[in-house]
Amino acid sequence: NIPEQTLRRIPMYHQILSEMERKRVQYISSKQLARYFQVDDTQVRKDVAIIGYKGKPKSGYSVTGLKNAIEEFLGINYENTAILIGAGHLGSALAQYPGLKEYGLKLIAIFDNDPSKIGNVIGPFTILPMDSLQRVVKSYDIGIAIITVPKEEAQSVCNRIVSLGIKAIWNFAPTQLSVPPDVTVRNENIAMGIAMLSHYLKTHKIQ
Amino acid sequence: NIPEQTLRRIPMYHQILSEMERKRVQYISSKQLARYFQVDDTQVRKDVAIIGYKGKPKSGYSVTGLKNAIEEFLGINYENTAILIGAGHLGSALAQYPGLKEYGLKLIAIFDNDPSKIGNVIGPFTILPMDSLQRVVKSYDIGIAIITVPKEEAQSVCNRIVSLGIKAIWNFAPTQLSVPPDVTVRNENIAMGIAMLSHYLKTHKIQ
Ligand SMILES: NC(=O)c1ccc[n+]([C@@H]2O[C@H](COP(=O)([O-])OP(=O)(O)OC[C@H]3O[C@@H](n4cnc5c(N)ncnc54)[C@H](O)[C@@H]3O)[C@@H](O)[C@H]2O)c1
Numbered sequence A, B: 001n002i003p004e005q006t007l008r009r010i011p012m013y014h015q016i017l018s019e020m021e022r023k024r025v026q027y028i029s030s031k032q033l034a035r036y037f038q039v040d041d042t043q044v045r046k047d048v049a050i051i052g053y054k055g056k057p058k059s060g061y062s063v064t065g066l067k068n069a070i071e072e073f074l075g076i077n078y079e080n081t082a083i084l085i086g087a088g089h090l091g092s093a094l095a096q097y098p099g100l101k102e103y104g105l106k107l108i109a110i111f112d113n114d115p116s117k118i119g120n121v122i123g124p125f126t127i128l129p130m131d132s133l134q135r136v137v138k139s140y141d142i143g144i145a146i147i148t149v150p151k152e153e154a155q156s157v158c159n160r161i162v163s164l165g166i167k168a169i170w171n172f173a174p175t176q177l178s179v180p181p182d183v184t185v186r187n188e189n190i191a192m193g194i195a196m197l198s199h200y201l202k203t204h205k206i207q
């Protein structure tokens, strides 16, 4: 199993390498990469070994080579199809976010149980009722379900998704979902961000 | 310095304990808590020591006691005042999110540089122009700035915020911000979530 710290760095490496590529930089050393993360360059070399990139010329890693290796490692070249449930504030922001596609996530449809929202259009999507969930999941071989419903509703929505055979859930509701062992849940908990910032401010308060 | 893994778990402990409190559960053992995170109960005991909670009766930790200790540790009882820059899809979802308040973040004002947005209302906020940034930051002693502008604009917005004396930045734009050493940046990178899910699907593909 890959350490979470490494997995956390990998999309950031990808971000940095994409910006380097845009600026036509050809090579980057492990020392230069390490500076972005306040880690030691041996840690960067360990991460690169986990990614499975072999190139190591004297002048450092090839920016394009390492970036492509990351895309291969993350599987973002294989398009993952996704559905989104909960077309509220956050759901509609995500549905219109071009960044999803950049990371290989192809959103197919969005669902909601509010009759006043069903039939409305968000970007290229028409909000569908929950009873058409089964039809869409079956005909598109959906890999990922994104949950952006209120936390009280999240478990029951999750149960429905799991019963349709979806194996990966991206959960934005601030609650722990219980799922069978062959299903993975990735929680996005914005409290994490607030907690880190307020802890920093509290410990650095110049009073 | 606290390990990131521990800091990642702490808001989740808070979430679980709040739900237990709602269900009137009085005590919880380190073994029970450990089950939520697939960690060993000695790791939970280490985390609780970092949080600074001393209570350890035979029947486990007091749910309310540990929850309050976490709130103290995270500083979420001290209200942190915040401003948000970039009233687009994500910015307006965040501005209307009641979860910010629950974690002690008091949003004071939202700003944008698009003339067609300035003056519009989102929830309780009127979108302000960037020229009134200085006035608001000075009169409210702002602790945190939330950046939800496109990534090409993020560094210049960040420079402006830092020049006004703000020490904590919550950055949603997928780019690395460079800041002076006494400023902390918390990056929310949704690519991380997509990367973990697509990596899981790729390695568990049932062909
Ligand atoms: N808004 C944010 O910035 C933000 C940030 C982080 C996390 N979250 C979390 O994301 C979730 C969504 O937040 P929001 O602000 O978009 O809320 P919201 O109320 O604007 O949207 C929720 C949507 O879910 C729909 N819904 C409710 N129950 C449903 C069900 N059983 N089946 C299908 N659809 C259902 C509602 O009709 C509504 O459209 C919440 O759990 C929230 O805590 C929100």
Ligand SMILES: NC(=O)c1ccc[n+]([C@@H]2O[C@H](COP(=O)([O-])OP(=O)(O)OC[C@H]3O[C@@H](n4cnc5c(N)ncnc54)[C@H](O)[C@@H]3O)[C@@H](O)[C@H]2O)c1
Binding pocket: A093, A094, A095, A096, A097, A099, B085, B086, B087, B088, B089, B090, B091, B111, B112, B113, B114, B117, B130, B147, B148, B149, B150, B151, B153, B157, B172, B173, B174, B190
């Ligand atoms: N929408 C999402 O779900 C989502 C998810 C993750 C990350 N992000 C990131 O968050 C940021 C915002 O995304 P969005 O989808 O809300 O974009 P958006 O285009 O809807 O909103 C951006 C807003 O920033 C304003 N702006 C641009 N330059 C500015 C400047 N110099 N000063 C002040 N305001 C300025 C624009 O007028 C606009 O209102 C982007 O960097 C994006 O990559 C978005």
